[in-house]
Structures are given as structure tokens and as C-alpha cells.
Amino acid sequence: MTMTRLLLAVVSIGFVLLVVAEKESVLHGHVAGNKPHDEHEDHKIVLGSEKLASEFDDLSPEESKKRLRVLATKMDANGDGTVSKDELTDWIENSSRNLDKEENDERFMEMDADKDGFVTWQEYIAEAFYGAGEEGVIDVDKLDAEDRKLFHEDRRYFEHADENKDDKLSRDEFSRFQNPELYNSMHDILVTMTLVEKDANHDGKIDIREFMGDVFDQPNSEFYITEQNRFKHDYDTNKDGFLSGDELRAWIVPDLRVTALQEAEHLFEGADSNKDGVLSIDEIVAAYALFVGSEATNYGEHILALPHEEL
Ligand SMILES: *[C@@H]1O[C@H](CO)[C@@H](O)[C@H](O)[C@H]1NC(C)=O
Ligand SMILES: [Ca+2]
Ligand SMILES: [Ca+2]
Numbered sequence: 001m002t003m004t005r006l007l008l009a010v011v012s013i014g015f016v017l018l019v020v021a022e023k024e025s026v027l028h029g030h031v032a033g034n035k036p037h038d039e040h041e042d043h044k045i046v047l048g049s050e051k052l053a054s055e056f057d058d059l060s061p062e063e064s065k066k067r068l069r070v071l072a073t074k075m076d077a078n079g080d081g082t083v084s085k086d087e088l089t090d091w092i093e094n095s096s097r098n099l100d101k102e103e104n105d106e107r108f109m110e111m112d113a114d115k116d117g118f119v120t121w122q123e124y125i126a127e128a129f130y131g132a133g134e135e136g137v138i139d140v141d142k143l144d145a146e147d148r149k150l151f152h153e154d155r156r157y158f159e160h161a162d163e164n165k166d167d168k169l170s171r172d173e174f175s176r177f178q179n180p181e182l183y184n185s186m187h188d189i190l191v192t193m194t195l196v197e198k199d200a201n202h203d204g205k206i207d208i209r210e211f212m213g214d215v216f217d218q219p220n221s222e223f224y225i226t227e228q229n230r231f232k233h234d235y236d237t238n239k240d241g242f243l244s245g246d247e248l249r250a251w252i253v254p255d256l257r258v259t260a261l262q263e264a265e266h267l268f269e270g271a272d273s274n275k276d277g278v279l280s281i282d283e284i285v286a287a288y289a290l291f292v293g294s295e296a297t298n299y300g301e302h303i304l305a306l307p308h309e310e311l
Contacts, residue, residue: 039289039290039293040293040298042263042266042291043057044099045096046091046095048098048099048102049095050099050103051102053292061288061295064288064292064294065288065294068292069285072279073281074091075284077090082279083278083279084277085261085264085278088264089263092263092264101175105171107174108171108174111127118168119168119174120169121158121168124154124158125151128154129143129151156193160176160180163185187252190253194248195248198213204244205242205244206242206248208241211227211235212227234251267287267291271284271287271290
């Protein structure tokens with residue numbers, strides 16, 4: 001194998017991984033929702049912007065603290081000098097919407113190849129299934145089984161997101177396509193697609209075996225117990241042993257408020273040094289590495305980001 005061939009091989013593996021990762025994040029990123037905490041993720045969520053988070057990565061600690069102080073006073077919505085858990089949760093909820101919007105707009109720009117302000121199905125698949133066909137023409141039969149499945153699923157989400165049925169997505173429709181869990185109009189299709197995937201006996205409900213999937217065969221694992229508890233206590237609210245109707249929706253569509261509260265609690269843990277249940281502006285500024293970071297705290301992140309940027 002020559003050096004060039006080897007490089008090509010490495011690059012194409014990289015591409016495949018990238019495509020898979022991107023596709024995961026498009027429709028399933030939020031649903032998964034239980035990613036381990038990553039500092040850069042915290043910064044993005046606090047700032048509501050990937051761009052801003054990267055900007056903070058290049059600031060001196062002093063400058064970063066100065067700017068965080070300004071933000072912290074804005075988090076203190078009622079102006080009493082401290083940020084309560086509620087205020088921080090509100091802030092995070094708002095900034096995660098901003099973050100979604102930024103991601104959506106960026107992805108829209110990438111996908112709208114001819115820049116006419118719409119993403120057509122052809123534009124979408126040429127980008128999302130890159131490499132599966134020659135010159136942007138995707139041959140579905142040449143996709144492997146997993147990709148073919150994704151292809152058909154995406155098509156259904158696409159059609160559902162296309163509210164005015166002109167077979168192309170406006171920016172707003174594209175946002176529905178990307179983040180279906182954020183839009184009521186997309187929840188039915190999310191539930192339908194989850195049933196297609198999980199409802200093995202086709203009774204329109206999810207029992208514990210279907211809920212657990214492969215985990216069901218490992219009744220002694222810790223994961224089994226966790227999942228069993230989630231099923232019983234979090235989702236099967238009428239205790240009939242099945243998830244149906246609104247229970248399915250609650251399972252599939254994450255409650256943004258709950259997710260924001262979890263993030264707020266995570267930040268409180270790291271920042272509420274006197275444990276009085278509120279964050280003073282000084283406590284937030286002192287925890288700048290946790291909230292927003294700076295050039296002194298971003299060790300490793302640029303290195304990790306490199307392979308992405310090079311591809
Ligand atoms: C939410 O974020 C936007 C964009 O930064 C901002 O203009 C708006 O004031 C924020 N709303 C609240 C309630 O913080
Ligand atoms: Ca277009
Ligand atoms: Ca449309």
C-alpha cells in the first residue's frame with residue numbers, strides 16, 4: 001500500500017465515521033440526552049453558541065472573567081444580586097434554544113448547496129449520505145443496510161417537516177427536520193418511527209421487553225435495573241405495564257425544562273462554594289473555568305477539534 005492509498009483509506013474511514021456521527025446528532029442527539037459531561041459542552045450551553053464558546057477559548061482568564069461577570073448579572077433576572085437555580089435554569093433553557101438555532105442555521109447553509117434558501121431532498125441526501133453515489137447522485141441500492149434504513153427514515157421525517165408540501169425545506173421547516181423533538185407538529189412522527197423500531201409485537205404499545213431491547217437478556221446488569229426503574233417509575237405513569245399514548249411521548253420527547261435543570265444542578269455543584277443554594281456573582285466568576293473557560297482552561301480541546309476541521 002503506497003502512502004497515498006493509505007492516507008486515502010484513513011481519510012475515507014474518517015468520513016464514514018463523520019457521516020455516522022453527524023446523522024446521529026441530527027435526529028437522535030437530543031433524544032439520547034445522556035452524554036457524559038464535557039467542559040466544552042457546558043460552555044456552549046451557558047453561552048448558547050458554539051462560536052462564542054470558541055471565542056472564550058482564546059480569551060485570557062481576566063478577560064473571560066470580566067465578560068462572565070456581565071453575563072452573570074444578566075442571569076440574575078430579578079436583580080437581587082444572586083442567581084437562583086430557577087434563574088439559571090431559565091438562562092440555560094433559553095441558551096440551549098439559541099444553540100439549537102445556531103447549529104440549525106449552520107447546517108442549513110451547508111446543505112443548501114445552490115443557496116436558493118431551501119434545502120431539497122437531493123441537496124440533503126447528497127450531503128448526508130456523501131460518498132454513497134457518484135457526483136451527488138445517491139443510489140439507494142448501493143447503501144448498506146443501516147444507511148438504507150436511515151435513508152428511508154430521513155425521507156419520512158423530511159416529508160413530515162415539509163409543512164407546505166413543496167418537497168423542499170425552508171429554514172424553519174429544516175429546523176423541524178433537524179430537531180423534531182422541539183416541535184409539537186413532529187411528535188407524532190417521532191412516536192410512529194419509534195414504534196416501527198421498537199414495537200416488536202405490533203400492538204401499538206411498548207412493553208418492558210421492547211423498552212429494554214438487548215438489555216432484557218442481561219437481567220443482572222446495572223443497566224437493566226436502571227432501565228427497569230425508568231420504565232416503571234418515570235414513564236409507565238398509569239402502571240399498566242405498557243407505554244402508550246402520552247407515556248410514549250414523554251419517553252421520546254425530552255422535557256427541555258428537566259434537561260436544563262440537570263445542567264443547572266451540575267453548574268451549582270461546581271460553583272456554589274458556600275452551599276447556600278444560590279450563586280453570587282462572585283461565585284459564578286470564580287467558577288469561570290466551568291461556566292465559560294478561557295485560553296488557560298481549554299487544553300486539549302483544540303487538539304480534539306483538529307481532525308474535524310481538516311476533513
Ligand atoms: C434569550 O436569548 C436571546 C438571544 O441571546 C436574547 O436576546 C433574549 O433576551 C434571551 N431571553 C431571555 C429571557 O433571557
Ligand atoms: Ca437549495
Ligand atoms: Ca416546504
